[in-house]
Amino acid sequence: MSTAPPRIHRLPVRVYYEDTDMAGIVYYANYLRYIERGRSEWVRDVGLDQNRMKEQDGIVYAVRRVEADYLAPARLDDELEVLTWVAERRPARMIMGQEVRRGDKLLFAALVTVICMTLAGKPVRMPVYHEG
Numbered sequence: 001m002s003t004a005p006p007r008i009h010r011l012p013v014r015v016y017y018e019d020t021d022m023a024g025i026v027y028y029a030n031y032l033r034y035i036e037r038g039r040s041e042w043v044r045d046v047g048l049d050q051n052r053m054k055e056q057d058g059i060v061y062a063v064r065r066v067e068a069d070y071l072a073p074a075r076l077d078d079e080l081e082v083l084t085w086v087a088e089r090r091p092a093r094m095i096m097g098q099e100v101r102r103g104d105k106l107l108f109a110a111l112v113t114v115i116c117m118t119l120a121g122k123p124v125r126m127p128v129y130h131e132g
Contacts (some may be wrong), residue, residue, distance in 0.1 A: 006085035008083050008084070009042040010081055011081065011082040013034050013080045015078040016073050020075070023073070024075055024076050026073065028070060029106045034082050035098040035112065038084040041084075043061070046073075048127060053127060054119070059116055059127070062117055063113070066110055066112050066113075067110060067111045068109070070107075080100055082098065083098065083100075083101065089126070092123045092125055093123075096112045097111060098110045
């Protein structure tokens with residue numbers, strides 16, 4: 001049995017001066033900011049409202065683990081693209097695959113484990129969403 005390939009969300013990002021270090025290279029922690037934006041836009045794209053989830057349902061998403069590979073530098077004024085997809089989904093967590101690319105060049109890759117929890121920190125089932 002074959003499964004459909006994951007739906008990939010794409011977010012364009014430009015590198016600004018504030019993103020770089022003294023050498024003009026994107027500071028390593030900023031890749032985490034870029035992929036956070038990618039996940040936030042993915043959530044919107046699949047029709048989930050994080051504010052409503054928090055206010056009405058008392059649940060939020062939280063990052064539990066990040067496994068990251070820094071492969072090549074991005075530089076001032078580069079046009080990047082953040083790719084985000086669901087690599088694995090379980091009842092109370094999912095693993096998101098994410099990449100930062102400059103054209104066809106892979107600069108950064110990450111697997112991010114995201115959990116769903118109550119405001120008190122208790123794990124709960126992920127809300128239903130529809131990709132596509």
